[in-house]
Amino acid sequence: MPNICVTPFCPHEKYHLFLCELDDTTFIVDAGWQIEPLDTPQSANDKAARTSQRLDPVSTLSTVNWALIDFILISNYEQMALLPYITEYTEFSGPVYATEPTKSYGRCVLEEQMQFAYTTSSSASQKYLYSQRDIIAAMEKITDVRHNEIVSPMPFVQAYTRSSGYCIGGGNWTVEYKGHRTAFVSTSALACLHPQEYDPSCIAEAQAIVYCDVSDPQMQGNMDGENIQVTQRLNQLCSTAIATLKQRGRVMLVGEPYGVTQDILQAVIENSISLNLPLPQVVVVSPVGERALQYGNIMGEWLCESKQALLYLPEYPFLDKELRQKGHLHFVESLGDLARRHIPQGTWFVIASPRDTRTIEHFIRQWRLDAQTCSSADMAASTGMARFSILMHDDDVVAAQALVDRLAATAEMTYCPVPRRFTAQTVEQTLRGAGRAQHVLVPSHVYARLSTSHWEFALCEFSHLNATLVSLDTDRHLPLNIQRELADSMRAQHRQHSLVTGVLALAAGNIRLECEQLVKPPKAEVVVDVAKWTPEALAEELTANGLDAAADHPNVRVAVPGGTAVIRMDSEQWQVDCTSASAQWVVFDTLKRVLES
Known part of the structure; x- marks a missing residue:
């Protein structure tokens, strides 16, 4: 049973850097840090309040064995402040993944921060973490990805990003390992301005969810609506x-x-x-x-x-x-x-x-x-x-x-602050669509504000430099065919709830629930003449059933959350190639319904 350990390194409430250990795979999600001008004046009270935010990132990151880090995922251009230092001054040698706007805007942010640091302090060249050349070198090491594009940085590991709604190119990463998905919800926004809209499917698909940063309600006020x-x-x-x-x-x-x-x-x-x-x-x-x-x-x-x-x-x-x-x-x-x-x-x-x-x-x-x-x-x-x-x-x-x-x-x-980041209320709102979640991790400053009594998953908190370990259990949800049979049975009995007891049996690769409530007369065998189907007709029917399908003669290509599939339509026998087990389940189930109808 795989485990994932998440350790946050950045003490700031808005920026974050997570070290994640997934069995024998180790990766970084985001590289954010609060970079302040070197000559920013501070009062005595302000010094005490912001001591934790002025920690030296170099000494903090020196505790990481960068030679063992397999890859880095960047969510948006605000979470890149330490990336040039990591790629140029540590032993990290793996790939870095980000969207094209994140890479382009991130370079602007890094160059602007460095420029202001150099113009506000005569000793900035000795104090700043990296140079203009380091920024250029770091950008060249980033692999551009698009939303929903699946990358495989390691064997048995797949990752893809969905729109976060916060900024142009901003995304929330999902890491899939041996069929288990962990979603990292970075800085996100439900308020629709000019960036691409927030995509909630990253939460709906995941067994473990990590809310990387949540706005402090005391600072942002009430965020209803x-x-x-x-x-x-x-x-x-x-x-x-x-x-x-x-x-x-x-x-x-x-x-x-x-x-x-x-x-x-x-x-x-x-x-x-x-x-x-x-x-x-x-x-x-x-x-x-x-x-x-x-x-x-x-x-x-x-x-x-x-x-x-x-x-x-x-x-x-x-x-x-x-x-x-x-x-x-x-x-x-x-x-x-x-x-x-x-x-x-x-x-x-x-x-x-x-x-x-x-x-x-x-x-x-x-x-x-x-x-x-x-x-x-x-x-x-x-x-x-x-x-x-x-x-x-x-x-x-x-x-x-x-x-x-x-x-x-x-x-x-x-x-007049324009607060768009998630708050405790927004987290509760988005978690209503977390149908497969087993573990949810949130920052400690909002953990006490979340109600823990009515969730079916385990709610955990994380804080600066404290490791949180969760087990990625097998999916507790029943297969789709059993859910459908239970729903049909309750509908026939005019019930909204039903207590069902029986035995789960595995036969011919299919899981069946054997119980008296689901006893049905045997169906007549249906013979399907696959030769009558064309790629265009099949793609149209699959699309009507909720899949993203397109004809690519003589095949049909299908994209589903977490994977893709190719249906090779031979005149006598079809072959379905899927990139993941979850994609195989969805495609085969829909294809069966289409052919039987």
Whole structure:
């Protein structure tokens, strides 16, 4: 009976790195870590509160025997901070798997973090974990995968990812070992913005489920109705920006040039056009801003359905291309680059990273001076630059609040976090679809908030550097044929519940339940003439029965959760090749029903 041991290494609530031991297979899920600017000031109280988050990742990871790590799975671009260090400065030599957007955006995140670290500290070259060359080398070692694509990094081990709904390319990994599936639910969101929608099948299929990070309810507040709350937060930020732009003021949005920032920018521009306001000059201050915004347009297949529909018109799913053509979109890498660029005066909409405190403080200082020199006539006519707004949406409340406190003395900031990550309530909601779960692991800070009385599975908690071991038992659910026979029997007796006792018997490879309630008259033998079937007709019938089937003359290819199958249609005898036992079960059961009907 296989066992899996999960050990979390990152102490931060939002980022994570899991060491997983599955019998003789050892792998890593995500490589996240909280990377802060090297000169970030700290108060005495703040030091005590954040000591655990400032642990040295090098000393923490030195306890891992990297030569024994077989492979690494990366869920999204926020969980890659330590990947270049692992691939370039440890003995790890296995494959790394991630989606194409995760790889592309992850490189932007890593380069931006390193750039800000080097510009904020003269000794950064001695303190930082890796170099630009290390980032490039790490990206070259990543194998691109698509959602639902099955990879086999080790014998008897298969892995695939499903959309997490959190960011472009973000996914939740499922690792299948000898027929047992373990799902790692990384940073996920039910609120539908521009990324591809959350796929719940990763939870429905798994025997063991690990919720890698769950938002602390005390920080995020009540999250009932994620879509409604996220929409309200975005509307609040957009309304504040529009109110300032109406008075010919200037707006700074503190956030990376990807993720929620794209949705806010889209909403502000669309509202400006609908209200016949002059388009603001959008200035993106970031060394990776131009690439990051372009990825949103060129990776349309990774977006939500409404954004993907624009690709068939054809239209660009975001407005940055239109802004660029009208001369209202400007990319500058730093303040020095901004000084050398000519950008028209007027209403500005500036996007700056929360790590780039120098740029934020520069604009606040400059805009305050402009407000002080603005005459009363200009203010009355709304032609001056007296008003400006600073907006922030980061859902990392601790880090965001530290920046708000730092800038509160110089400017009024509208901090409106857009919390999309799972909370305890969301975990309970998603677990209702966990029909095969036997073990569920959640972070310790939400374990006490989950009700443990009404679940059929074992609920466990994990915490920093504490190993959690669970046994992947055999599936406790009855085979589909027995479930169907029990349902038919209860339906015939007009019952919703029934107590059935009998003996399970194995005959000719089929499991049967022998009991009085299921005694039925023998059916007449059905003879199927397979020569009458065509690949197109069979694919159509399999699709009508819930499978993803397509004709590939003279075969039929079928994709099911956890595997694929090929039905080779010979004129006298068919052959079915399946990639996994679970796929074989589903395909054979459906094929039998189709042929008998």
